[in-house]
Amino acid sequence: MPKWPDDDVILFDGVCIFCSRWVRFVAARDTGKRFRFTPIQSDYGARLARTFGIDPADPDTNAVIHGGEVFMKSDAALTVLSQLPGWGWVRALFAVPKALRDPVYSLIARNRYRIFGKYDACFVPDADLRARVIE
Template identity: 30%
Template sequence: MESEVFDDSLERPIVFFDGVCNLCNASVLFFLDRNQKENLMFASLQSSIAEKILGKKTEWNDSPYSVLFLEKGILYQKSTAIIKICAHLTFPWNLFSLFRWIPNSIRDFVYDWVAGNRYRWFGKLDACRTPHPNLKSRFLED
């Protein structure tokens, strides 16, 4: 699923994640470890930089989306965002991009189920984590 076109002048793809979600934070660390090209950037959906880039169109708090992915001016959400992110990872994780052949309705059903239960299963932080100093350059900040 794609959203409207955003500013495509951003040079690197951006992963927007729920900064208080333990599953989302673990996923970001997973992506960082497997993105050898170091081309992925990250921003918490709760940050002012996310609001600046995405605008007020994306109300993360009222949304089931825990991950959004902006690449070449197109915002991807739900399972499509995960598939697009995985295409930037090392082997064998980049093979998850093959899931794009599964119908979107099936992929998003599973995604919504996990996203809807993520706080219950994995917990929630009181505030967004601060990135480790070694990784700070990969995070867009306010």
């Protein structure tokens, strides 16, 4: 698996309302400001996506680079949540087989625009969050 030079970077779909809410959720709870964020629509995000086999034009997953490794789908969500203060209990969910977790993740990912909606352009974060976005 390829390596990525930056760590604790969350790749997300910047026009997806659900994905953008996920970023705000993480940022609000990440009191140590460990995680940084990159929309797949940015040059940096598209490069990261292509490196790990995600189609920037049709993303089917978010991803996180953590500890020098890439995590995708349900592993990405659980990895991020488990690093947030007070959310360590989420690690227990890794006991649920990936073969059960990922199909649920993929079902939501495939239908995210229809269920949650889509922005016309990449969402613009507030100034505090903006400092943590890599483009």
